[in-house]
Amino acid sequence: MxxxxxxxxxxxxxxxxxxxxxxxxxxxxxxxxxxxxxxxxxxxxxxxxxxxxxQGKEAVMLAALEPMLVALGSVASGRAALSYIEGMTAHCWERRVLFRALLDSSAARAIQRQLGEIIRARLAAMGLEGSASALQATGLAAAQLAMLRSWVGGEAQCTPEDMAARLIECARMLPDTRP
Missing domain, CATH: 1.10.10.60 (Homeodomain-like)
Structure with missing residues (x-):
């Protein structure tokens, strides 16, 4: 051992x-x-x-965002607790000025890429690998971040609880892998 x-x-x-x-x-x-x-x-x-x-500023930023990205990535498994995602969305809403700036910055692509990797790893752990799952992971990451960007930017209005539910619904674009 x-x-x-x-x-x-x-x-x-x-x-x-x-x-x-x-x-x-x-x-x-x-x-x-x-x-x-x-x-x-x-x-x-x-x-x-x-x-x-x-390695640089981008790596620090991604490390700072890791709890949020892990929460979003957990949605891909279909087993994310609503309360866990609600906590993350409430955090984003409380700091919406910062999140709006980050999601509209030059770092947005790095954030999406990192989230896509987290989702891809979740899919691989569920036995879904290959080019289809890579495309689905990238698509889900883009969709989740677009939803958050429009929400913290004021384009779409709802409560943090409603946003959490919508993020979970968004993951339905992935194949159902529940036993």
Missing amino acids: ELDPPVDARALKSRSAILAAFTRLAFEKRLEAIRIADIVAEAGVGRATFYDHY
């Missing part, structure tokens, strides 16, 4: 500081205006430490 390697407390502290710094800066500046130097200064870490943990 293999044991997981010990968690390096310093590495966790550095990663946490970088993510927190990015999040604070994202509330103050447009994504395109945030520089690595800004993140490093805000986090109180060295540039080399930053690059030990992240």
Whole structure:
């Protein structure tokens, strides 16, 4: 039986500081205006430490969005709890100015690509692999993000609970894999 390697407390502290710094800066500046130097200064870490943990600003952004993307990806399995997705949509709504800016930024394609990968991995875990599932994963990621973009942008109005239900309905474009 293999044991997981010990968690390096310093590495966790550095990663946490970088993510927190990015999040604070994202509330103050447009994504395109945030520089690595800004993140490093805000986090109180060295540039080399930053690059030990992240390849660049986009990687930090995706790490910061990971809980939201994992929630959206869980919808693809058809087993996502409505309350879990409602929590994510409520979070997005409370921070809609930030999410609107992110989903309208140059990083939107990276966000969609990452979500597509998460969905593709969920489909593979369910035994669905190949070019069809890749296309379906990409389509579902695009559809979910388009729904969120129009919602946080004020084009479509509903409650966070209704948005969660619509996101779950959106996953019906995938084949039903429930036993």
